[in-house]
Amino acid sequence: MITRALLSTRHLTRAMSTTAKIHVFDPTKPASAAAALWPAAASKHPKASATRVVFSAEDDSVTALASLGPEFGAKKGHARREVVRRAVGSAMKQVAAVEDVNEVVVDGEADPHAAAVAAHLAAYRFTLKTSGPKRVQSSAIKALESSAEWDRGVVYGEAQNLARTLMELPSNMLTPSIFAERIQQEFAGLADTTVWVRDEDWAREKGMRTFLSVCAGSNEDGKFVEMHYQGAPSSDAAPLVLVGKGITFDTGGISLKPAADMKLMRGDMGGAAAVVAAIQAIAKLKLPINVVALTPLTENMPSGSATKPGDIIYAMNGKTVEVDNTDAEGRLVLADAIYYGSTEFNAHTLIDVATLTGAMDIALGEVFTGVFTPSDTLWDQLYVAGEHEYDRFWRMPLDDDYAPQISGSNADLCNTGGKPAGSCTAALFLKSFVHGLDAEKPIEWAHIDIAGTMEATREKPYLLKGMTGSGVRALIEYASRLAERQADTDTEMNATE
Numbered sequence: 001m002i003t004r005a006l007l008s009t010r011h012l013t014r015a016m017s018t019t020a021k022i023h024v025f026d027p028t029k030p031a032s033a034a035a036a037l038w039p040a041a042a043s044k045h046p047k048a049s050a051t052r053v054v055f056s057a058e059d060d061s062v063t064a065l066a067s068l069g070p071e072f073g074a075k076k077g078h079a080r081r082e083v084v085r086r087a088v089g090s091a092m093k094q095v096a097a098v099e100d101v102n103e104v105v106v107d108g109e110a111d112p113h114a115a116a117v118a119a120h121l122a123a124y125r126f127t128l129k130t131s132g133p134k135r136v137q138s139s140a141i142k143a144l145e146s147s148a149e150w151d152r153g154v155v156y157g158e159a160q161n162l163a164r165t166l167m168e169l170p171s172n173m174l175t176p177s178i179f180a181e182r183i184q185q186e187f188a189g190l191a192d193t194t195v196w197v198r199d200e201d202w203a204r205e206k207g208m209r210t211f212l213s214v215c216a217g218s219n220e221d222g223k224f225v226e227m228h229y230q231g232a233p234s235s236d237a238a239p240l241v242l243v244g245k246g247i248t249f250d251t252g253g254i255s256l257k258p259a260a261d262m263k264l265m266r267g268d269m270g271g272a273a274a275v276v277a278a279i280q281a282i283a284k285l286k287l288p289i290n291v292v293a294l295t296p297l298t299e300n301m302p303s304g305s306a307t308k309p310g311d312i313i314y315a316m317n318g319k320t321v322e323v324d325n326t327d328a329e330g331r332l333v334l335a336d337a338i339y340y341g342s343t344e345f346n347a348h349t350l351i352d353v354a355t356l357t358g359a360m361d362i363a364l365g366e367v368f369t370g371v372f373t374p375s376d377t378l379w380d381q382l383y384v385a386g387e388h389e390y391d392r393f394w395r396m397p398l399d400d401d402y403a404p405q406i407s408g409s410n411a412d413l414c415n416t417g418g419k420p421a422g423s424c425t426a427a428l429f430l431k432s433f434v435h436g437l438d439a440e441k442p443i444e445w446a447h448i449d450i451a452g453t454m455e456a457t458r459e460k461p462y463l464l465k466g467m468t469g470s471g472v473r474a475l476i477e478y479a480s481r482l483a484e485r486q487a488d489t490d491t492e493m494n495a496t497e
């Protein structure tokens with residue numbers, strides 16, 4: 001067709017840089033651009049995400065047309081947003097692959113937020129090749145018409161991409177110290193935020209012995225990074241606390257993992273990446289809430305100083321923990337971080353995010369992220385946020401009947417509960433370190449296990465293969481809705497005074 005023929009000659013003659021345009025259109029009512037460039041679309045109604053790239057020799061332009069499908073008009077809410085994301089993503093993947101396209105203008109009128117998210121996710125490439133494939137930079141993706149929704153979508157998309165980059169970076173380039181420095185850089189100049197980088201001595205003073213038991217095997221110093229965002233009208237307002245597992249490389253420790261695919265474990269800090277990206281986005285959006293994010297960062301290495309199977313550790317909350325398998329280290333670093341997070345800040349809600357268990361991948365694969373929470377309310381809120389962003393959650397059982405699997409050793413708790421329901425016993429283990437669940441006004445707590453969704457092994461509609469940054473957009477959306485609810489409550493309280 002014309003497209004192909006022009007493409008081959010255009011390669012030789014086109015200017016160094018080209019701005020591509022993306023139009024997504026409802027084929028039952030084609031917009032002018034689509035009608036002119038893809039006239040048959042009006043009669044044949046191409047299915048959703050069907051994309052055509054049109055090259056014009058006259059003005060040297062590249063335009064991608066992506067159909068929203070014949071049923072788009074009948075779609076509502078979450079389903080409608082996802083159709084827009086997939087169409088924009090399909091178009092972006094195609095124009096980003098055209099050699100000299102380095103700027104893209106998106107007509108995202110159908111849903112500017114969803115369009116911005118998909119455009120940024122689909123354009124993202126991670127590479128450290130010295131003559132790597134060219135990429136469309138985030139700053140070169142523009143909206144045809146500016147809007148607040150587009151701008152918010154950009155923040156969501158860029159946040160997820162930050163988490164993807166942190167997860168992709170190999171462990172020699174993202175040690176705990178480098179990760180901590182990177183966090184400081186990311187927060188530099190960001191209003192109402194403070195970052196503290198704590199060292200192992202600080203953790204020792206706090207009694208974070210299960211965290212330190214993982215640090216013990218590595219030559220790299222462990223770091224405990226604490227980020228605060230003060231967006232609420234009152235600095236005393238109870239915060240949302242986010243905790244992210246930050247194992248910058250997980251060898252398994254003395255319980256060494258098999259060699260095959262071990263490099264995936266450079267992403268075992270995906271929980272930390274998710275909470276760093278989420279709180280940064282929350283600060284950029286200036287949401288009127290207070291948030292604290294905590295990331296215990298360490299490698300899990302085998303060495304002469306490493307913790308050994310059978311060792312028993314006194315956790316920060318005084319409970320004894322037997323380390324039956326040193327590869328179940330995530331729950332050890334989280335135990336102290338969760339206890340610290342639930343005792344130190346008067347948190348109303350604590351959410352931890354972790355690439356915690358292989359069992360999670362077995363249960364739900366790459367499609368849903370598992371959520372464990374005793375709170376129906378918090379579950380409902382997370383579910384809605386996840387559906388809104390198509391960053392989807394599935395509720396998993398958090399039940400005391402699993403307790404015998406982790407309480408049979410000489411310590412209060414054992415860090416493994418065997419293969420059956422491995423993600424459920426891990427969640428139950430963490431529950432022992434959440435302070436305030438039995439309080440008169442209990443803390444709301446959820447544990448999010450992203451081990452299954454951390455990597456896309458198949459290309460997704462608007463994600464290439466690789467680390468995904470899953471959970472980031474759902475967390476931002478959750479926080480955004482939390483801010484709205486709190487604003488409503490404040491208004492009501494002022495009204496009754």
Ligand SMILES: [Zn+2]
Binds near residue numbers: 250300327328329330
């Ligand atoms: Zn492990």
